[in-house]
Amino acid sequence: MNPIEQLVTYLSYPFVVNALLVGVLVALCASLxxxxxxxxxxxxxxxxxxxxxxxxxxxxAVAGITHDMxxxxxxxxxxxxxxxxxxxxxKVKGDAAITMMAVTALAAGYLIxxxxxxxxxxxxxxxxxxxxxxxxxxxxxxxxxVCAVMSVIVVSCFVLLYxxxxxxxxxxxxxxxxxxxxxxxNLAIAVMIALVIVVGMNLVGALLLSALVxxxxxxxxxxxxxxxxxxxxxxxxxxxxxxxxxxxxxLAGTPVGxxxxxxxxxxxxxxxxxxxxxxxxxx
Amino acid sequence: MAYLTCTDLSVGYGGSxxxxxxxxxxxxxxxxxxxxxxxxxxxxxxxxxxxxxPPISGSISFGDGATAGEIGxxxxxxxxxxxxxxxxxEIALSGRASCLGRRPFYSKADRAATxxxxxxxxxxxxxxxxxxxxxxxxxxRVLLARALALEPLLLVLDEPTTGLDPKATEALYxxxxxxxxxxxxxxxxxxxxxxxLPHATQVLEVGADTAGxxxxxxxxxxxxxxxxxxxxxxxxxxxxxxxxxPTQEQxxxxx
Numbered sequence: 001m002n003p004i005e006q007l008v009t010y011l012s013y014p015f016v017v018n019a020l021l022v023g024v025l026v027a028l029c030a031s032l033x034x035x036x037x038x039x040x041x042x043x044x045x046x047x048x049x050x051x052x053x054x055x056x057x058x059x060x061a062v063a064g065i066t067h068d069m070x071x072x073x074x075x076x077x078x079x080x081x082x083x084x085x086x087x088x089x090x091k092v093k094g095d096a097a098i099t100m101m102a103v104t105a106l107a108a109g110y111l112i113x114x115x116x117x118x119x120x121x122x123x124x125x126x127x128x129x130x131x132x133x134x135x136x137x138x139x140x141x142x143x144x145x146v147c148a149v150m151s152v153i154v155v156s157c158f159v160l161l162y163x164x165x166x167x168x169x170x171x172x173x174x175x176x177x178x179x180x181x182x183x184x185x186n187l188a189i190a191v192m193i194a195l196v197i198v199v200g201m202n203l204v205g206a207l208l209l210s211a212l213v214x215x216x217x218x219x220x221x222x223x224x225x226x227x228x229x230x231x232x233x234x235x236x237x238x239x240x241x242x243x244x245x246x247x248x249x250x251l252a253g254t255p256v257g258x259x260x261x262x263x264x265x266x267x268x269x270x271x272x273x274x275x276x277x278x279x280x281x282x283x
Numbered sequence: 284m285a286y287l288t289c290t291d292l293s294v295g296y297g298g299s300x301x302x303x304x305x306x307x308x309x310x311x312x313x314x315x316x317x318x319x320x321x322x323x324x325x326x327x328x329x330x331x332x333x334x335x336x337p338p339i340s341g342s343i344s345f346g347d348g349a350t351a352g353e354i355g356x357x358x359x360x361x362x363x364x365x366x367x368x369x370x371x372x373e374i375a376l377s378g379r380a381s382c383l384g385r386r387p388f389y390s391k392a393d394r395a396a397t398x399x400x401x402x403x404x405x406x407x408x409x410x411x412x413x414x415x416x417x418x419x420x421x422x423x424r425v426l427l428a429r430a431l432a433l434e435p436l437l438l439v440l441d442e443p444t445t446g447l448d449p450k451a452t453e454a455l456y457x458x459x460x461x462x463x464x465x466x467x468x469x470x471x472x473x474x475x476x477x478x479x480l481p482h483a484t485q486v487l488e489v490g491a492d493t494a495g496x497x498x499x500x501x502x503x504x505x506x507x508x509x510x511x512x513x514x515x516x517x518x519x520x521x522x523x524x525x526x527x528x529p530t531q532e533q534x535x536x537x538x
Contacts, residue, residue, distance in 0.1 A: 159387070162387070163383060163389060166380075170364065171364070171377075173358050174356050174429070175380060175381070176334065224368060225369075225413035226369055227373050
């Protein structure tokens with residue numbers, strides 16, 4: 001079979017289509033929020049939250065909850081809110097607090113799975129949660145539905161709040177002085193990140209998730225100079241990399257998450273080259 | 284009635300005052316310049332006025348149509364904004380974000396107000412340019428336009444001329460003079476007293492736990508004078524305020 005026929009065969013399976021759908025939705029949400037996170041110097045929060053999501057996953061797995069998203073989503077959102085609230089009156093500052101929370105959740109998650117785990121293949125479970133591996137192809141219709149709903153919520157919130165998010169991202173102090181409820185919008189941003197992480201964990205795994213957030217935005221910032229264009233181009237890059245990565249992983253039999261992330265890294269490199277070529281010509 | 288009146292105000296962090304005994308009021312056409320050493324509490328005062336910090340004691344009251352949530356704020360220039368991917372127009376328009384109310388997107392009125400603000404500071408031609416590609420003076424104009432897009436009665440400027448060359452500095456202050464003449468009240472924090480002085484109607488010296496008003500017509504060394512904190516009658520404009528206000532075109536030469 002040539003690759004095209006192979007692809008057509010795969011695409012006739014509903015679980016493959018499900019996987020592609022979820023992948024595109026997750027990549028879209030992640031890349032939309034990416035620019036804000038990068039410019040607010042918050043990309044680390046995404047990383048920290050994904051570790052918390054892993055801890056929550058362990059709890060759900062051990063407790064034998066089938067719809068584990070119903071546990072992971074609220075716990076991650078709460079962690080996001082706590083991190084943000086702490087940021088304002090913290091004794092332990094920003095990145096250190098996030099690191100503490102992240103490693104504690106990671107260690108606790110592994111410990112719980114190891115000690116209380118009932119399934120035989122603990123290291124396989126842990127590996128697939130951290131790196132995504134094949135789990136995206138075993139999504140149930142319920143998982144797909146939850147992913148779709150959350151993605152629609154995140155995308156529509158982002159579009160509706162776009163102008164406010166821009167104001168808060170560019171200059172928090174000004175926004176506050178001009179009467180914008182900055183705290184509320186920061187909270188909205190944190191909740192959106194948490195939701196993206198929850199739905200993204202199935203796709204690329206907890207450890208690789210930040211790549212979906214950071215790479216498209218950074219790549220778009222190489223060539224675009226307005227916030228609107230950066231946001232649109234980042235969304236396109238994110239979606240394209242997710243699609244290409246997933247198809248490549250199906251054809252080549254490579255792990256889904258790692259393949260998508262490598263695509264993102266390559267896209268970033270490509271956009272760096274484009275920027276350099278432009279500068280070489282322009283200046 | 285004045286736009287902003289502070290009475291026996293103490294500002295500081297965590298309950299301990301940095302500066303006390305601040306008394307002043309700013310009305311239409313006033314320009315109060317706050318001067319003082321680094322760490323004397325200028326920024327603390329500013330943050331308190333903007334509502335970013337609660338006052339320790341005393342009162343801040345707004346009047347004459349000005350409200351706490353409608354201050355046109357020109358923050359100190361921030362290096363991290365230099366590489367922010369946004370056009371000048373996007374940034375100026377974001378000054379209207381607090382006018383959105385329940386609407387998700389900007390209206391025609393928001394765009395019109397932003398355009399007017401940009402024209403007023405001579406930055407409308409720059410609207411398409413990426414913010415990071417602008418000179419320091421041009422960036423300050425765009426940020427001033429953002430503050431003006433809100434159509435505020437009270438303008439608060441934090442070190443507005445830091446990093447600007449003398450020409451851009453003078454152009455910026457001329458624009459501020461125009462705004463003042465059009466009925467705005469201005470409060471500016473600066474360490475560059477000599478340049479700012481001709482544009483001030485009052486000078487508030489902050490330092491050593493207390494603050495005092497000195498009139499800018501007092502010559503030579505305003506930083507050294509000790510003034511009584513209860514001196515409220517500083518309304519009369521000093522002779523130092525320039526008579527002829529320059530036109531907008533002249534103000535545009537900040538590049």
